[in-house]
Amino acid sequence: MQNHFIQKRRLKILLILLTVALIMRIAAGFYVEQQVAARNEQGTVSSPFLFPDSDNMHATAANLAAGKGHVDDHGRFAWRMPIYQSFLAGLSLVGLSSAQAIRSVQAILDVFNCLLIFLITRRYFGGRAGLFAATMAAIYPLFIYFSALVLTETMTITALLLIVYAFSRMDENFRMDQAFLAGIMIGLGTLVKASLVFLLCFYTCWWLLLQDRKAYGYLLWGRLAKRDVWLRKSRRIIIIPACILLGTGLVLAPWAVRNRTKLDTFVLLRTAGGHALYESNSEFADGGPNNNKIIFPPGTDSMGEVERD
Numbered sequence: 001m002q003n004h005f006i007q008k009r010r011l012k013i014l015l016i017l018l019t020v021a022l023i024m025r026i027a028a029g030f031y032v033e034q035q036v037a038a039r040n041e042q043g044t045v046s047s048p049f050l051f052p053d054s055d056n057m058h059a060t061a062a063n064l065a066a067g068k069g070h071v072d073d074h075g076r077f078a079w080r081m082p083i084y085q086s087f088l089a090g091l092s093l094v095g096l097s098s099a100q101a102i103r104s105v106q107a108i109l110d111v112f113n114c115l116l117i118f119l120i121t122r123r124y125f126g127g128r129a130g131l132f133a134a135t136m137a138a139i140y141p142l143f144i145y146f147s148a149l150v151l152t153e154t155m156t157i158t159a160l161l162l163i164v165y166a167f168s169r170m171d172e173n174f175r176m177d178q179a180f181l182a183g184i185m186i187g188l189g190t191l192v193k194a195s196l197v198f199l200l201c202f203y204t205c206w207w208l209l210l211q212d213r214k215a216y217g218y219l220l221w222g223r224l225a226k227r228d229v230w231l232r233k234s235r236r237i238i239i240i241p242a243c244i245l246l247g248t249g250l251v252l253a254p255w256a257v258r259n260r261t262k263l264d265t266f267v268l269l270r271t272a273g274g275h276a277l278y279e280s281n282s283e284f285a286d287g288g289p290n291n292n293k294i295i296f297p298p299g300t301d302s303m304g305e306v307e308r309d
Helices: 002-041 052-065 082-093 099-125 127-139 141-146 153-168 176-190 194-210 213-221 224-263 273-281
Strands: none
Touching: 002 099, 002 127, 002 141, 052 082, 082 099, 082 153, 099 127, 099 141, 099 153, 127 141, 141 153, 153 176, 153 194, 176 194, 176 224, 194 224
């Protein structure tokens, strides 16, 4: 009875916390709207967004919604991973194409992030710790501010948390379905943010490190008399990572095939990696976004999308 009362009280606190988080993020949307209006009044640039990346993403989404495919305003087919632009295109198709509408939807998405943080933390450390972690996420200034920007950061956090949650459901038992689902989550996360593909290596190594050293002994030197044990142990070492890899591969394969068709060469992820590397390591690098300040080497403007990358 007492435990039920505690659970009910924590649920009320969580609902209040998520409501406050939503109000703060909607307020941040209006603040960013004022920033955009103030900048546009100065006459230096006219855009409903604060960053050039947002304009590019919105233009790609507009082309996608218009049936022109995933191509940006410069004619690049694989400049960005597709899910965020597809998300924007979906909003546009239901009449939510304005910057303020996008910010409002992302506010709800970031509140969902707070809920995921609560669920993951509760799973490992209990309900009280879950509420504390969700509180920190709800009031964290950068989470609040970035939810109001038309950028991939908020959705990337969602993808990362879903990956963590999927792997938190895996344990040392042989569960191919959970491993396959975790791989799918990594694949979907990669389609939001290309760098999340490295989690495939991280979590595979994590799983292998969880295994008892005896399992590797059975795998390498298992005797026929212990064939049943050898099979059980080797499945955990070989098939679980294989299921993770299979899930990720099945999600990324359609994007890679599409890129091969559009660009006539193999591009697994995107073609903006070279640009990002140059932006952050060239003589023009200053520790922040500086795309408008970069002077690229002569001849790069005439290159194709893949060659330029």
